[in-house]
Amino acid sequence: xxxxGINPGLLTAATGHHFARPGNRxxxxxHLSGFTPRLLEPAEQRDLLSYGLGITNVVARATARAxxxxxxxxxxxxxxxxxxxxRLGPRxxxxxxxxxxxxAFGERTAQVGPQERTFGETRVWVLPNPSGLNAHWxxxxxxxxxxxxxxxxxx
Numbered sequence: 001x002x003x004x005g006i007n008p009g010l011l012t013a014a015t016g017h018h019f020a021r022p023g024n025r026x027x028x029x030x031h032l033s034g035f036t037p038r039l040l041e042p043a044e045q046r047d048l049l050s051y052g053l054g055i056t057n058v059v060a061r062a063t064a065r066a067x068x069x070x071x072x073x074x075x076x077x078x079x080x081x082x083x084x085x086x087r088l089g090p091r092x093x094x095x096x097x098x099x100x101x102x103x104a105f106g107e108r109t110a111q112v113g114p115q116e117r118t119f120g121e122t123r124v125w126v127l128p129n130p131s132g133l134n135a136h137w138x139x140x141x142x143x144x145x146x147x148x149x150x151x152x153x154x155x
Contacts, residue, residue: 002054002090006100013062017042025130033146078104085119097129
């Protein structure tokens with residue numbers, strides 16, 4: 001499973017650890033959904049590999065907010081992500097943020113959940129953005145969606 005965030009926030013860029021901002025719910029949701037047996041800290045991101053998980057971003061440029069990214073950056077990020085998936089060959093690509101997925105791959109009507117698009121043998125699932133700014137989703141409802149992916153990936 002390759003998890004793919006939108007782009008690094010400023011704290012992530014400074015620390016080199018994905019989803020490093022304290023209000024981000026990625027790490028708690030990853031644990032609540034059963035992907036990890038304990039709550040990992042951002043500095044422990046390398047431990048994801050021992051669980052068969054990886055992590056990357058659609059766009060490499062760090063910003064304070066994802067809405068600072070241009071459409072061209074998303075499209076180029078989607079192209080580079082496609083190449084990365086082809087090279088690494090994960091069974092699943094989990095894009096964390098429906099807006100990023102839509103922009104990167106031109107899928108304007110995509111919703112959270114499994115996607116019809118594949119990258120070779122790699123299946124795609126779009127997850128809700130765990131940013132604290134995404135008040136639409138609670139940690140519990142996000143964990144339920146992450147768990148749906150985990151169950152699909154295990155079968």
